[in-house]
Amino acid sequence: MWHKNRLLKGFFTGHRPLLWLTLLVSLASGLLTIAVPVAIGKYYDFLFGYRSFRAKLLDYLPFDLNDIRTFLVFFLLLVVLKTVFAFFEKYCTSVLGEKLVYQTRGLLFQYQMKIPVRDYEDKGTGRYLLRFSGDLNSIKKYMTQGIVRFASDMVLLLMATALLFYLDPRLGLFMLLGLLLPLAGILAIKKKLSAATRKYRNLKSQLLAFTNTRLRGMQSVRLFNKEMPELAKFSRRADRILDAGIHYQKITSLINALVPGMLYLLLAALFAFIYFSGLNQSTATGSNILVFIILVLTIMPVMRRLLRVNIVWELGNISFEKLMNVLNRAGATDKQLHPFVYKKGEILIKDASYGFRSQNDIFDKLNLHIPGHGLALVKGGTGSGKTTIVKLISKLYRPVSGRVYIDGQDLEKTDGRSLRRRITVVSAEVPLLGKTVFEAISYSRKKEKRRAAQALLDYLQNNNPALPALSLDSPIGDLGCNLSKGQRKLLAYARAMLTNKKIFLIDEPFEGFSKGAIPFWAGEIKKLAKHKTVLVFAAQPVRKWLQPAHTFKLPEIKPAGGGLSSGTKKQGAVVLEGAAIA
Template structure:
């Protein structure tokens, strides 16, 4: 059962005749040419043995069982020879079938894995603006369901189309060779079957889709109700929730009943056609036997082949809709694969940087026409500590986003050590900046893994970092100390503890530029004080940018920048700004007033 995290995509149908798309899909199979060729060979073997069996039965009946001309012993001998061949065929068919299924699955899974990896890597290169524009569910679907659709096409569809197509043609040839007129009669039934199956598979797909959507509705309703259950209980809304749930549940059942009805009309119809074919064989073929134009064995074989005749047709038309949705998936996947990231990185990787940063006449907006930065000019000297303050939405965090090149300014130039930011290698650039923000990315693993984040750290240094980040006490309380597994399924750290972890992480990397963006917002005041004290030396020796709501925490900055409506309104030291009596003073007094009350 899949829950798409509340996201449903309108399923679209691809064009099955799109030759260019087919070529591109098949190109992914090229590295596996040998496997595919072998699978085709195996498929032919399976078909050949499958078709040989009714033939052998026919030979057994005609040449030995009903052949009164031969002596009894000869008939028995012939029969036993025939059964040996029969046995061989059965075993060969079985083995070939098994090998084919596993080989194709292996090949297809590898192709899909390769595609998924490429897609994932491509996704990681995209700029942040792209992720803001595109709902997460949509991108997740690319990596999960869309790839799955294509896999299904590779394994089941291409196989069945190939196997069943070949088998169908082979049976047709055999039927014609046994008895041309009877075979032609059978062929007259084909259009009925095909039309029936295509109509059915289309209706069935629609019904199935409706069911799936409704199930997703139930699931997201259930998920939400369970997540908010204490509120539902608290505000006495249980009856209302049950009523809504009943409605969705009833609808789900109704859709299922519709599907049942659909199947119970269409599936028996095939059976009727099948029996009609047998009736025709008996009536017409029997007449031919009476007129001695056909043997018993031929009649029996005809009946046996008819059984095989219907299966491939059924499968082919069933798979048609899978092909359609797989084509649509392929198109969506390729679209994403073809997308070039809007923020390409450069080549430059300076050996060591001093950390001088300047923003010149920067304009930026997340969503036109609401400008966030409008003509920002800011230069931060190497080693300077700058605090940025301003009301919510004044653009504090945006400055960081631009410096990290998560977004690109629409106008203006940002430089590091005098070099345009766009010239730097993206990964290298981001490694130079140590950013502590409110959100913390936990990786599955121990606390130690999470602190070191892949870097080699000596035990002594780690201990020192733990002390600085006020984590020693936290580690002491953990059941397995620093080796305790944290995050999902492991020990649950509090928000404040996670922030301390993020701090430790930056200390491990020891970058030349340090940015603290509301880094201590969820830490209680006592701990915060200790953290600040411990970090003082680190901050002093680096270019540092501080962003904080609580103005008392930024007093030690060399310079304070007050942002208002996307540009710098005031700047100076704490005392200078306070004395000037502008926006900064208002902010300080607001906080002080509140506290004093």
């Protein structure tokens, strides 16, 4: 079970040297920050000839600062060191943040590859893409500002507070009590900040998912003249984001305004306390008060960051929650399962039901038995469940009820990756990946693989002269968008053949090809069936070309109540034709 602390603990454990270096550099930078106002107080002593109580702080140095030349050299060195350590503090903190994002990005993509395909189909990819943008940036800030900077600021504030008490206990106590006022104000609006932040982020995530879906479906939008309805939907969502954003900005602006306002009010109260308490009348404490005020002014940015860090925490916690949901959703499917052991490719679907929104509206109690080693055909019209069966056999989907077996092994208890090492699919539902033809049909970049890919591509294209010729380096566009339907189908066959897997699932085997090319493809499928299990799914009549040993027909959808609207399908065993096994 993934949670925020587990992720951060693992990161800190793996980057312990860098973490300690960052904290030590931050500590040194904090000490130098405090040393600057102390040195300014020492200069005050030089101007007016005092030897204040505060000057004892500098007596621990290995050189005498009572000489003005030595002091000026010391002060210059102090400024240079402060600049250098400020750079390394910022650099080391930023590197920590970048490494956290790098590690989390890799982990996130790794686990997103394990999320059930159905999740992406139901929710779209937009919500998951947001994890790679806003959420990773938020956890980076959580690390750099909410943990590392917060820790260094707290150490600096503690050191400054100790020095304030050292200079004057009464003023130190006054400052400490005065900080409770802005802290109480921040805590009072924390709950409203959390609710506003969560609502704002969720609405933006929903809009990204909506936009991603509409852009990918732009052909449908244009063909059916749906620009105005989609713009109206977008505007309604954008209006909600605007309202939520204004409310969120109102709360964060209030925090950003109250924090410095309260701190400067505290400083004004400190001035009044010094004046009316008579502390300013003592020449012996004059430089101490000067150091005190300069130190307070120096640490005010630190106090502002500490009081505003709650915003960073809220954003980070929401992003961690979203990321953990992704990791745990994938982890739920990552159980210890048995590896698949191929025998002969016998497929059995037993009483399987599947549908959307918890309804068995694709099929109910489907039974299908495909003997291994040979060619079988599953016939069915559009919506009869052919593509769903392909995804059940390859374990991209899981049945709502019932079981799917291959070679007697229950796929519910079988590791999907090891199963898919034996199964390949030729389908328009499985897009081409890569920039070029070679990347689309071969995952390997080795020279010997390129030679094999070139030989197969030449062979397939020579027997499909009606299709425009492609080379291995031809660009295919995003998911093959630059190619014709026939070219995509030819490359899908090439990709499957190069894998040389034992079980072939082919959807609409001749779709996209000319009529003259059908005998060639029918012959290739028959060749494959001699040593493999080949299961063909088709809505068009292909039996006369393929002459399968077994044919199964999926029942047509029967509308509920005899009307035209679709109803829930109730299927028992499929109708068997030819020499099929019941």
